Amino acid sequence: MRDVIIVGGGASGLVAAIVAARKGTQVCIIExxxxxxxxxxxxxxxxxxMTNTQITPKQYHSYDSVDIKSxxxxxxxxxxKNFFMELGIMPLIEGKKVYPLSEQATSVLDVLRMEIERLGVEVITDTKITEIKPKKEGWQLFSEEGQTFEAHKVIMATGGMTNTSLGCDGLGYEILKKLGHTLKTPFPILVHLLSSSPYCKMMKGTKVKANVKIFVEGKLGREEYGEVLFTEDGLSGPPIFQISRVASLAALNKQDTELTLDLFPNLSEDEMISLLYERITAHPERTIEQLLIGMLHKRVIMPVLKAAHIESIHRLLEQLEYDEVMRLVQVLKAFNFSIQGTRGYKFAQVTAGGIRATEIDFQTMASLKAKNLYITGEVMDVDGDCGGYNLQWAWATGFIAGESVSRNEDNK
Ligand SMILES: Cc1cc2nc3c(=O)[nH]c(=O)nc-3n(C[C@H](O)[C@H](O)[C@H](O)COP(=O)(O)OP(=O)(O)OC[C@H]3O[C@@H](n4cnc5c(N)ncnc54)[C@H](O)[C@@H]3O)c2cc1C
Known part of the structure; x- marks a missing residue:
């Protein structure tokens, strides 16, 4: 019987293996x-x-109000930073986001693998664990390939459901459910939003800097600033990823969702009105179609005029009615898109929801439902914002579980 088997050799499983093996624990990863x-x-x-210089519980979310501060x-x-520097990764800080100085994710995996090898961690690949059963002492694990393994302690580090091609299909949830855990309905996050607005297609491939607000049943859900990218079927880009959790959860609850883009967040509505009238006065000989040239990306101008219901765009600016200017300002300050949910797990970076967080002891990452069982990373119902927070959660929970399984006392 092995000391510890880690099911899943992803971010959290690899760190858990390193930490436990450094403490002299015999570790086996099954991937x-x-x-x-x-x-x-x-x-x-x-x-x-890989992480972020500013990490607080505010950047994390869960169905339950759990205290993840510890x-x-x-x-x-x-x-x-220190863990990875010891392994040879020099940090590169961009804003608050932290990358390896090589700017290559392969370096991060390389150093983790080198350390696993140095520590003599046993790695079994091409083996899918389908069930784990408690024994009188420890655990028995069964694989789809027909093998059986035994261990005193098990760490479940199977991740979420994003990127199924990389081996994530939610099987970990099923295994843990059978052991008494509750599954809080998963949903994809950090993902593109789907919109039926015809304007997305018209502006496909165009990027605009905007303040993005998402409303669920008319109530403001979240607000973010940044570069928005229009796609064939919706919207993408960093601020969209950041608010996608709100949209995805709303879609799960079948709630009406709308998004607005403030294309000029630095100007108030009054300032916007003045600016437009200044432009009209300066060039009354120009047409309505030409009014926004130099203020907005060309591919955004027609959709804005259409959304403002401005007809006959070849009219001279001096013919633009006051009401029309007001409608234009309204669109420039709150360009509206109805949202029909998000793209699926195949395109998402992270799965929200998962194994109920209140069923895990955050001091040890031990399951509160089964003895000598530990849970790390994305498989549990804790997810982070975009910006290095999800890998940080994986490293942190992997670290704690790695330490806990190396203690001799009963961890339950
Ligand atoms: C495209 C993309 C980009 C991302 N970019 C970032 C980023 O820049 N920063 C950030 O913080 N986060 C990012 N994330 C999220 C981050 O990668 C995850 O949150 C993190 O990897 C979760 O770690 P984990 O250990 O919980 O699971 P994973 O890293 O997903 O590892 C789980 C492992 O378990 C294995 N497994 C699953 N089931 C079984 C089973 N039954 N038997 C055996 N093995 C099994 C899987 O094959 C996998 O190797 C990104 C995700 C994606 C998809």
């Missing part, structure tokens, strides 16, 4: 893919946004 840590390679567009205090930005 369903042909290699460990494949998902790390695609993080941060291949650059791996996890982040125990293994926050400094600890992550």
């Amino acid at each position: 369903r893919s042909n290699r460990v840590g494949k998902k790390i390679l695609v993080t941060g567009n291949g650059r791996c946004n 996890v982040l205090e125990r293994f926050g930005y400094e600890e992550t």
Whole structure:
């Protein structure tokens, strides 16, 4: 019987293995893919946004109001930076986001794998665990390939449901449910939004800087500023990813969702009105179609005029009615898009929801439902904002579980 088996060789499983093995614990990772840590390679567009210099519980979300402060205090930005610096990763700080100086996610996986190898951690790949059962002492694990494994302690580090091609399909939820855990309905986050607005298609491929507000049943859900990208079927870009959690949860609850873009967040409505009249007065000989040239991306002008219901755009500016100017200002300050949910797990970066967080002891990452069972990373119902927070959660929970399984006392 092995000391510890870690199911899932992703971000949290690899850190848990390193921490436990450094303490002299015999560790075995069982990974369903042909290699460990494949998902790390695609993080941060291949650059791996591994953490953030500003980490607080505010950037994390869960169905339950759980206190995750202790996890982040125990293994926050400094600890992550030091852990990876010891392994050879020099940090590159962009704003608050932290990347490896090489700007290559492969470096992060390389150093984790080198350390696993140095510590003699056993790695079994191409093996999918389908069930784990308690024994009189410890656990028995069964694989789809027909093998059986035994261990005193098990860490479930199976991740969420995003990027199914990388081995994440929610099987971990099923295994944990059978052991008495509750599954809080998962939903995809950090993902593109879908909109039926015809304007998205018209502006496809165009980026605008805007203040984005998302409203669920008329109530403001979240507000973010940044570069929005229009796509064939909706909207994308950093602020969209950040607010996607609100949209995805609303879609799950079948709630009406709308999004507005303030294309000129630095101007008040009154200032916007004055600006438009200044432009009209300066060039009365120009047409309505030409009014916004130089203020807005060309591909955005027609959709804005259409959304403001301004007809006959070849009229001279001096013919533009007061009401029309007001409608134009309204669109420029709150360009409205109805939202029909988000793209699915295939395109999402993270799964929200998961194994109920209140069923896990955050001091040890031990399950409160089954003895000698530990749960780390994205499989649990805690998710972070875009910006390195999800990998941080994986590293932190992996670290704590790795320490806990190496203690001799009964952790339940
Ligand atoms: C495209 C993309 C970009 C991202 N970019 C960032 C970023 O820049 N910064 C950031 O903070 N986060 C990012 N994330 C999120 C981050 O990668 C995850 O939150 C993090 O990897 C979760 O770690 P984990 O250990 O919980 O799970 P994972 O890293 O998903 O690992 C789970 C592992 O378990 C294995 N597994 C699953 N089920 C079984 C089973 N039954 N038997 C055996 N093995 C199993 C899987 O194959 C996988 O290797 C990104 C995610 C994606 C998809």
